[in-house]
Amino acid sequence: MTTDQHADESAPVGARAQGDLVSSAAGTTIERVEVLVTNPTRNFVTLRITTSDGVTGLGDATVNGRELAVVSYLRDHVAHLLEGRDPWRIEDTWQYLYRGAYWRRGPITMSAIAAVDMALCDIKGKVTGQPVYQLLGGATRAGLLAYGHASGAEIPQIFESVHEHLEEGYRAVRVQTAVPGLGQVYGVAAAGASGAGRYDYEPARRGLRPTEEQWDTRAYMRHLPTVFEAVRAEFGPELPLLHDGHHRMTPNQAGQLGRSLEPYDLFWLEDCTPAENQEGLRRVRALTSQPLAIGEIFNSIWDYQTLITEQLIDYVRSAVTHTGGITHLKKIMDFASLYQIRSGFHGPTDISPVGQAAALHLGLAIHNFGIQEYMRHSDETLSVFRTSYTFTDGLLHPGDTPGLGVEYDDEAGAAFEYSPAYLPVNRLTDGTMHDW
Ligand code: EZ4
Ligand code: CO
Numbered sequence: 427m428t429t430d431q432h433a434d435e436s437a438p439v440g441a442r443a444q445g446d447l448v449s450s451a452a453g454t455t456i457e458r459v460e461v462l463v464t465n466p467t468r469n470f471v472t473l474r475i476t477t478s479d480g481v482t483g484l485g486d487a488t489v490n491g492r493e494l495a496v497v498s499y500l501r502d503h504v505a506h507l508l509e510g511r512d513p514w515r516i517e518d519t520w521q522y523l524y525r526g527a528y529w530r531r532g533p534i535t536m537s538a539i540a541a542v543d544m545a546l547c548d549i550k551g552k553v554t555g556q557p558v559y560q561l562l563g564g565a566t567r568a569g570l571l572a573y574g575h576a577s578g579a580e581i582p583q584i585f586e587s588v589h590e591h592l593e594e595g596y597r598a599v600r601v602q603t604a605v606p607g608l609g610q611v612y613g614v615a616a617a618g619a620s621g622a623g624r625y626d627y628e629p630a631r632r633g634l635r636p637t638e639e640q641w642d643t644r645a646y647m648r649h650l651p652t653v654f655e656a657v658r659a660e661f662g663p664e665l666p667l668l669h670d671g672h673h674r675m676t677p678n679q680a681g682q683l684g685r686s687l688e689p690y691d692l693f694w695l696e697d698c699t700p701a702e703n704q705e706g707l708r709r710v711r712a713l714t715s716q717p718l719a720i721g722e723i724f725n726s727i728w729d730y731q732t733l734i735t736e737q738l739i740d741y742v743r744s745a746v747t748h749t750g751g752i753t754h755l756k757k758i759m760d761f762a763s764l765y766q767i768r769s770g771f772h773g774p775t776d777i778s779p780v781g782q783a784a785a786l787h788l789g790l791a792i793h794n795f796g797i798q799e800y801m802r803h804s805d806e807t808l809s810v811f812r813t814s815y816t817f818t819d820g821l822l823h824p825g826d827t828p829g830l831g832v833e834y835d836d837e838a839g840a841a842f843e844y845s846p847a848y849l850p851v852n853r854l855t856d857g858t859m860h861d862w
Contacts, residue, residue, distance in 0.1 A: 451514040451553075454479050459505035461487070461497050464839035466806035469493045469847060470778040472834060473500055473541035475549060477513050483548035484834055485541030486747045486781030489533055491636075491848045499538045508542065514553075516546045520753050536725035536750045543751025544784045544830065551829035558784070558830055562756065562791035569821025570789045572773075572800035573598035573668055573693075577614040580604070581656050587615075588661060597820035598666035598693060598797060603653045605646045610639055612672045612850075612862065636848035641860050643674055647683050654690040666693035666797075668719075673697045673861040674852075677706040681713025693797070694719040694741055694770065700861055704731070707738035719743050722772040726750060727758045734762050741770035741796050747781035748772070752788050759792045768796030775801050779811035780832045786815050786824035798822055810839045 458476040463469070471493050473485040487496045504523065511519060523539045524530065551558045559565055574596040578584035584603060591599045602613030650669070657667060669692060675683060680698035687695065696719040699706055710718065719741035720733060725748050733739045742762050749755045759769055769792060771785040782800075789795045800822055803811070812833040814825035825831045852862040 451477075451512050454481075454513060456508045456511045456513050459500075459508050461500045461505070462834065462836075462839055463493070463497060463844045464810050465842040465844050466810045466838070467804040468776060468807070469844055470807070470810075471496050471500075471541075472778060472780060472839075473545050474834065475508065475513065475542070475545040477549060479553075481513075481549050481552050483513075483545035483552070484780045484830060484832055485544035485548070485751070486778040486784070487537050487541035488747060488776060488778050488781065489537050490776040492534070493844070495534045496537050496541075499534055500541065504538055504542065513546055513549050516543060516550065516753060519543075519546060520751070524750070531726045531728065533723070533725050533748055536754075537748050540747050540749065540751035540754070540781075543753045544746065544780060547752050547784070547787075548829040548832075555828045557824060557826050557828060558752070558787035559790040559824055562752070562788060565790045566793050567790065567795065569818070569823045570786060570795060570798045571598060572596065572798050572817065572820060572822045573600050573666070575600050575602070575613070575801055577602040578604070579614065581653065584653065584657060585660055588657065588665075592665075595817065595820045598668065600668040600670060600799075601653065601657055602670065603650065605642065605649050607645055608640050608642060610637075610850075611641070611646075612639070612852075613670055632845050632847045634846055637850045639850050639852050639862070640855060641674065641852045642855055643679060646674070647679060647686070650683065651686045651690070654687055654692070658690040663691065667691075668693045668696065668797075670696040671698040673700045673723075675699050677709035678713070680710045684710065684714030684716030684718075688714065688716060692716060696720070696741075696743065696770075697722065701729075701733065704729075704733050704738070707733060708736065711738055717741070719770045722748075724749065727754065727761060730758055730762070734758075734765055734767055737765050737767070739767060741768055743770050743772050745772035745777050745781060746784040746788060747777050752784055756788060756792070759788070759794055763792075763794040766794070768794045769798075770796045771798055773799035773801070775803050775807070779803055779807065779813045779815075780830060780834075783813065783815055783824055783830040783832045786822055787830065789822075790824055806842065810835055810842065 455478045457478045460474045462472040471487040475483045574591045576587035576599045694717045701720045717740040720739045721743035814827040814831035816823050852860045
């Protein structure tokens with residue numbers, strides 16, 4: 427009994443054309459690939475893939491301050507490679523773009539691949555009628571613990587900002603503070619007083635050049651423990667408190683700061699030192715038991731290899747958007763799970779609602795979820811990206827809409843034109859460029 431299919435399967439693998447591989451897409455191909463740029467309070471780059479059956483999928487490709495590089499990568503070098511491909515072959519497409527580029531890794535390449543990966547997951551979810559988390563193994567929890575961003579120039583404003591977050595339902599709060607003697611610093615709402623300003627949101631610092639901030643690590647290290655002492659005393663022992671060091675300390679300084687914060691029982695200290703040198707974290711670990719979160723500027727599993735195998739971190743900070751998409755970040759999390767390292771995915775407002783939705787689907791499905799960063803996007807942003815995820819009693823949920831659950835409104839998006847906006851740069855008081 428020989429059928430055509432049997433005959434195909436017995437043929438040498440090398441003799442089969444790519445299109446002959448068994449697929450569930452039943453002849454459907456990728457027909458259209460569009461790169462959408464919009465600026466509803468900040469710039470976003472979105473990939474939209476449409477199949478020959480008319481199903482669309484969205485992917486986030488936003489790299490804050492370098493947006494147009496990813497636009498070109500996708501439009502000039504990826505779009506035509508996708509046309510005609512089988513949209514269901516997500517892993518194969520990932521490998522085709524990663525290995526096929528020859529030039530591996532890097533934030534631009536990995537964000538472009540991430541957008542394709544997200545869009546194909548979105549399509550597969552829509553076609554099967556399932557939210558993406560179901561394709562990843564289904565929910566392993568009711569909802570995702572989220573943390574918000576409290577900040578202030580002085581203690582009273584910080585308290586007020588924490589209170590506001592608690593009123594909004596947050597059960598975990600990041601605390602950033604101004605430093606006496608320094609001007610505007612990372613993570614503190616420019617408007618100072620609570621409510622009026624959310625630090626990274628508006629203004630999006632539009633302009634052709636970055637603004638400059640001033641930094642003094644010793645002043646910061648002296649001041650920060652006094653703030654956490656006050657916040658812990660005010661809000662009691664239960665509330666999870668987080669802090670972002672934003673890559674500014676040496677490993678030795680990071681260890682010292684971690685030690686001085688230990689009495690205040692932080693949930694995590696983030697980016698305590700630049701981590702291109704992964705071995706540097708050995709020194710931090712030797713000095714402090716402070717839980718550590720790293721990886722928002724990483725883009726591949728290789729950036730984590732030493733950090734994970736030597737258990738030098740506690741939380742993986744990557745964004746789906748900047749780390750090769752759901753497919754690749756899932757691999758990082760499975761690798762991390764061998765070492766009891768959990769997720770703490772990056773979720774500032776420069777991750778689009780599409781990227782945020784992808785993080786929520788992944789976070790709901792993986793066993794080693796830890797916490798999810800969450801800041802509500804502006805109303806303008808949410809008018810372009812119609813989301814179906816929810817934030818209820820401090821827990822996020824991606825929703826049960828098939829796919830990622832985000833729709834793009836072309837008309838709303840077209841009303842907000844791209845304009846250059848850069849992240850600030852940082853100088854020490856003597857003028858030396860420092861990590862921002
Ligand atoms: O500076 O998203 O933890 N969050 C952060 C962010 C990053 C911005 C960079 O685009 O560090 O605020
Ligand atoms: Co950070």
